[in-house]
Amino acid sequence: MSDLNNRRLEIDALRAIWAIRHHGGITRAAEALGLSQSAVSHKIKRLETSLGCELLNRKAGTTAFTTEGEELLDYAGRILGLHDEALLSLSKTTLAGRIALGLTEDTTCSALAHILGRFRRLHPDVSVRTQVRMSLVLRAMLEQGELDAAIVQVFAHEVRPTDVILFRETLHWVKHPSLLLPQTASVPFLSFHDDCFYRHWALDIGQDGGIMLETVFECASAAGIIAAVSSGMGVALLNERHLRPEMQIITDRFPVPPDLVYVVRRGRKVRNAALDTLVAEIESEISRYGGLALAS
Amino acid sequence: MSDLNNRRLEIDALRAIWAIRHHGGITRAAEALGLSQSAVSHKIKRLETSLGCELLNRKAGTTAFTTEGEELLDYAGRILGLHDEALLSLSKTTLAGRIALGLTEDTTCSALAHILGRFRRLHPDVSVRTQVRMSLVLRAMLEQGELDAAIVQVFAHEVRPTDVILFRETLHWVKHPSLLLPQTASVPFLSFHDDCFYRHWALDIGQDGGIMLETVFECASAAGIIAAVSSGMGVALLNERHLRPEMQIITDRFPVPPDLVYVVRRGRKVRNAALDTLVAEIESEISRYGGLALAS
DNA sequence: ATGCCGTGATCGAAATTTGTCATGTGCTCG
DNA sequence: CGAGCACATGACAAATTTCGATCACGGCAT
Missing domain, CATH: 1.10.10.10 (Winged helix-like DNA-binding domain superfamily/Winged helix DNA-binding domain)
Known part of the structure; x- marks a missing residue:
């Protein structure tokens, strides 16, 4: 040695x-x-x-x-x-100001928390106000100018040139093997909160693809959906990282869900040196570690 | 960049x-x-x-x-x-046992404190009992088998092959410029505690070199001696690292003081795996940093 | 079983990094 | 002013690191 x-x-x-x-x-x-x-x-x-x-x-x-x-x-x-x-x-410049930041629940327990904590320590004169909401809400807040930037989930095809991509996720239709899909009647659907945009997409396909989804369960947290799927209550749209061994991915019957991307999206015409730095730190962290660690 | x-x-x-x-x-x-x-x-x-x-x-x-x-x-x-x-x-082996360690006051605030703290953390099953005494006392305790090892100061020529050398120090005769040495009368001497072996050496030279030293001040801590020298109370034997700009090094009149060495000295016939590890850690620290940091 | 993957180990060659020697520069002090 | 110290610099040698290609191994489906 x-x-x-x-x-x-x-x-x-x-x-x-x-x-x-x-x-x-x-x-x-x-x-x-x-x-x-x-x-x-x-x-x-x-x-x-x-x-x-x-x-x-x-x-x-x-x-x-x-x-x-x-x-x-x-x-x-x-x-x-x-x-x-x-x-x-060592490369910091003295920053001051305010940042209004939006986060989804998922990202709060990722490496982002560390980045934010460190940012606070390194730039004590910048006040960072963080709000946790669902992606659709955050996007609306960005439009309204209530946030300077937000970390939101969007469909892969919706990414804007100015967005900073954090990581990609694949969405799957899943169910428990014990659940047999009815051929004629509507399919029981387990959904996130009303404002969740997976749900919007899922309900939209009903109109396009002629598939009837009936929302039989609604829960804001992934844990609830996972439990419901595992107990065979219905089908759901889940992230790859939420899949469990006992779950079955449904490849026929439904259209392939679009890919999702977590991005940092900045508000409209916000010029903010502190925010620039924070975003740069996030980008640098990503490039250093090749993506952001996200707790599963 | x-x-x-x-x-x-x-x-x-x-x-x-x-x-x-x-x-x-x-x-x-x-x-x-x-x-x-x-x-x-x-x-x-x-x-x-x-x-x-x-x-x-x-x-x-x-x-x-x-x-x-x-x-x-x-x-x-x-x-x-x-x-x-x-x-x-990562290279540790599970250790258990006891170590009775002796330290001089000087070394308590050096990197040794870190090494000891880390050792405790890494080997919680080893109980380390540390006692702080003067070098001469520690040497006696080693002889008596009361200590497994001690960090002591010795004259450079007294180093034993089994000692681990921590760092060397040069001793100087110093005084304040305002103090003029009497040619005939005895020289006022500022001394550490009775058991300090600088003092033994200093008093010994009186007999050999015919120089009369009169101990006019005694104090166990270096800070006291430094203050006394700076106020012109007398001459003293001081480490290089205790020298102050206002002090004057005396090069004539007195014999050149011998060099001092801090060593880790192990007790007689002590076989102790935990102690071996601790000593190895100290040696490794020295070789990595090229010596031990000692607060001045 | 028998081929495929997918994943990682291994090898030689190329690229990059790190260290050394020799030398140059600037400052201080006698 | 010249010697001496402390550091910088440049060229070159040594080491380390990386890459591309190839090999070995275990699962998985046929």
């Missing part, structure tokens, strides 16, 4: 194992980091030999972390956090 | 600026890190260009940190702390 003293944990290597964790696999991590797969593989190997222990359990094509790996991940997260903050702190 | 994203702070570069701070200058830092002067100079330059700002104020031969430099230093300390702890944590 080389000499006990000359050992060091490369920042890039730490970022690599962090990416492996959050993208599930070396290949995806490499892609996210803009490196080749072999480069990342080597990085990990170097890390392992320098530490003298295995970090990954390369049993099969699957990638699992060893105990040591998990331990290092914990440190990696903390070190990278400090590191990135140091980097920002 | 390269692309805002691809920037990273190399661990080695952070260690370099940390070393520059603690050894006062690039040349010394390079020596401490076991690198050439130009290597360290290049490292800093790279860091600066990658950050797009000056870290050091290279006005003259002197090396001062800029505001950004100081800011980075702060982060560097925290990042390196985490980094080193991660490194240790």
Whole structure:
């Protein structure tokens, strides 16, 4: 394991194992980091030999972390956090002002929370007011000028040139295997809140495609929908990351749902140096880690 | 400043600026890190260009940190702390047992405190009992088997092969310019506590060199001695790091004081895995940073 | 079983980074 | 003013890192 003293944990290597964790696999991590797969593989190997222990359990094509790996991940997260903050702190300019920001519930528990917290620390003279609403509401607020920017979900084909793409999500029609779809009667539909725009799309297709959806369940949180699907109450539109093993993806019967994208969308004609910086920090975080970590 | 994203702070570069701070200058830092002067100079330059700002104020031969430099230093300390702890944590073996450790007052506020704290965190099943005494007392306790190891000050020529050298110190005879040494009468001597072995040496030379020293002031803490010297109360033996600009080093009249060394000295025939690890950690810290930081 | 993927390891060559030696510059001090 | 110290700089050598290609392995469907 080389000499006990000359050992060091490369920042890039730490970022690599962090990416492996959050993208599930070396290949995806490499892609996210803009490196080749072999480069990342080597990085990990170097890390392992320098530490003298295995970090990954390369049993099969699957990638699992060893105990040591998990331990290092914990440190990696903390070190990278400090590191990135140091980097920002050194290139910061003194900012002051106000930012009115909108978020969806989903994104509150993602890496965005960290970015916002750090932004507060680094720019204490900027007051950030954050409101959590559903995407459709946030979009309306942006139009009204009530928000300077918002992180909203939009259909992939609706992305504007000025939007900053955070990550993409695929939507699926799902049901529990025990639920058999009636051929003639209307299909029981499990829906998010009234204002959720999946629902708008879902109900729209009824008119176009001649499929009758009957909303039998309404709940604002994903957890509720997941439970309802799992108990066979009906069909629903769910994100990839909300899929559970017991769920069945419905590929026939319904039109393929459009892809979704989370974006940072800025309000109309807002000129705001503080906001520029915040958006730049989000973009930089994305490019550094190849996307934003989102809790599932 | 390269692309805002691809920037990273190399661990080695952070260690370099940390070393520059603690050894006062690039040349010394390079020596401490076991690198050439130009290597360290290049490292800093790279860091600066990658950050797009000056870290050091290279006005003259002197090396001062800029505001950004100081800011980075702060982060560097925290990042390196985490980094080193991660490194240790991953190579640790489960330890249990007891360690009875002796320290001098000087060393309590050095990097040793960090090492001890970290050791506690990493090895919660090892109970470390620490006692702070003067070097002579500690040596006696080691002999008696009351301590497993101690960090003590010894004369450079007394270092044993098994001792781990922490850092060296030069002792000087000092006085305030306003104090004129009497040619015939005895010289007023400002002394540490009775058990301090500088004092033993100082009083011994009286017999060998025919110089009369009269102890006119006794104080256990360096701060007291420094104040007494500065007010012209007498002469004293002081560490290099306790010298103040107003003090005058006496080069004639007295024999040159022997060099001092801080060492980790282990007790007699103590076999203790936990102690081995602790000593190894101290050694590793020294070799990584080229010495131990000691508050002045 | 028998081929496919998909995922990761491995190897040699190329590119990049890092370190060293030799030398240049600027400042201080005797 | 010249010696000495501290650092910068440039050219070159050494090391490390990356890439592309290829190999090996385990699942999965036929």
